[in-house]
Amino acid sequence: MAQHYFDSDPGAASRPTTVNLVLDDLHLRLATDRGIFSPDRVDPGTRILLETVPPPPTHGHLLDLGCGYGPIALTMATRSPAAAVVGVDVNRRALDLAVFNAQYNHLYNVDFFQVTDDGAPHPHTSPAHPTALSGPFAAIxxxxxxxxxxxxxxxxxxTWLTRLSPEGTAHLVVHRxxxxxxxxxxxxxxxxxSQRIASRSGYRVLRITSAPAAG
Structure with missing residues (x-):
């Protein structure tokens, strides 16, 4: 059976490596592996997002949705050291790497959780911080x-965009x-x-400023 980065437990043979995320305001060295999203380089869409978004809120809960091995979540944690950052993903291998990368880069204001598609905690998710996944989030x-x-x-x-706080803002990057x-x-x-705030190399950065509760 083919393996995908969105599998909860990828079976691809491990082949650890590292990549560097270098932006104007930070330099993070990140461990990666096979069986996860973009293991050989920081994805261009991720880089465009991080170069485009305004600074995250200085306080509150911030979310990286589909965090992989952590480049977005760790950028949020670096830029807003007083905020509480949460990264969620379905891929256990990617999350283990994200936890390692946070520790390696001395970022302690970020937690990572395995979740299902509908936003529920995965059965293997740590019971610590049980409300961390419910929001509201000041930024996604x-x-x-x-x-x-x-x-x-x-x-x-x-599921996740409706967990924005009333004043919260989400930014997504997607290729056309x-x-x-x-x-x-x-x-x-x-x-x-939503509003398109940037377009570069075929990628669109979308801003969502209102996410009323589902009903």
Missing amino acids: WSNPPIRIGKDRLHTLLR HLGADSLQRWLDTHHLP
């Missing part, structure tokens, strides 16, 4: 897992060839009004 940043398919993606986004424009139309149709 994400390079969402487009390749899981539209139905799963829409479930994922509906992977459906960025149709996703923006879907967001607007489902009462998650």
